[in-house]
Amino acid sequence: MTDKDKILDKIRKCMALSASSNEHEAAAALRQARALMEKHGISDTDVLASAAGEMRAKAGAASRPAEWEARLAAATAAVFGCQSLFAVGAAWADHRGQWVFIGTGARYEVAKYCFEVLLRQVKRARAEHIKTVLRRCRPTTKTRRADLFCHGWVASAVSKAEALALPEDEQKTLDAYLAKTYPSLREIKTTSRNDKKRMSETDWLDFARGHRSGADAQLNRGVGANGPAPALEGA
Structure with missing residues (x-):
């Protein structure tokens, strides 16, 4: 797994947590996902596409x-x-x-x-x-x-x-x-x-x-x- 794959995997996990019924946990996970995407120049399409192979x-x-x-x-x-x-x-x-x-x-x-x-x-x-x-x-x-x-x-x-x-x-x-x-x-x-x-x-x-x-x-x-x-x- 490449470094980018690891980052994408982390973003997907954050996205999954953002659907949590716990509002604070969901908001924190979404913020972390967005921060990672901005830091590494990863788009929504990149994240969506990474779930396929x-x-x-x-x-x-x-x-x-x-x-x-x-x-x-x-x-x-x-x-x-x-x-x-x-x-x-x-x-x-x-x-x-x-x-x-x-x-x-x-x-x-x-x-x-x-x-x-x-x-x-x-x-x-x-x-x-x-x-x-x-x-x-x-x-x-x-x-x-x-x-x-x-x-x-x-x-x-x-x-x-x-x-x-x-x-x-x-x-x-x-x-x-x-x-x-x-x-x-x-x-x-x-x-x-x-x-x-x-x-x-x-x-x-x-x-x-x-x-x-x-x-x-x-x-x-x-x-x-x-x-x-x-x-x-x-x-």
């Missing part, structure tokens, strides 16, 4: 992730009350992009963990589908149809998972973190190899096979004493 998971592409992978990241983040972003891979040695999961408490850690588990599962299922069903296809057809399988898999795996509705204060924390840490966000461009193609019966079969396979790995949210915990069937 992030973790990253490697993506399958450097700059344009597959559409099905983007949907998996977004759905997993939403289930745990997080925000997902895609960071292009130019800044890292292996040039692979990264999925960024942003949230409060332990939520972003759980979201990242669940995404990685599901991503491994869908990739294994994809490889098996290619081996058993698509092995004689041309490379471009094989990739396109394997993507359809993954679309079906993801749709099934997250079909029963509901997005976690965040309390207003937590949503403000996420908004502050995003504004402070990622002020220049742009909409990502995903790769879809089936957008301009009319779906054939064979294509629908690939999607259906993926949908059946994904049913074995449904993403659910379990809630325990310490907040959300992952529940991955078929993990």
Whole structure:
């Protein structure tokens, strides 16, 4: 923990005490928080944003992730009350992009963990589908149809998972973190190899096979004493 983190932590504790029913204690805590903020040049946005954090998971592409992978990241983040972003891979040695999961408490850690588990599962299922069903296809057809399988898999795996509705204060924390840490966000461009193609019966079969396979790995949210915990069937 850096010196600034320690100061922010102290300010957050003072802010929490400022809600005390004891008027004198509350006023003293608020004065101390404001004094610390002025002394160290810390804004209200800095304090609000400091309550959020992030973790990253490697993506399958450097700059344009597959559409099905983007949907998996977004759905997993939403289930745990997080925000997902895609960071292009130019800044890292292996040039692979990264999925960024942003949230409060332990939520972003759980979201990242669940995404990685599901991503491994869908990739294994994809490889098996290619081996058993698509092995004689041309490379471009094989990739396109394997993507359809993954679309079906993801749709099934997250079909029963509901997005976690965040309390207003937590949503403000996420908004502050995003504004402070990622002020220049742009909409990502995903790769879809089936957008301009009319779906054939064979294509629908690939999607259906993926949908059946994904049913074995449904993403659910379990809630325990310490907040959300992952529940991955078929993990």
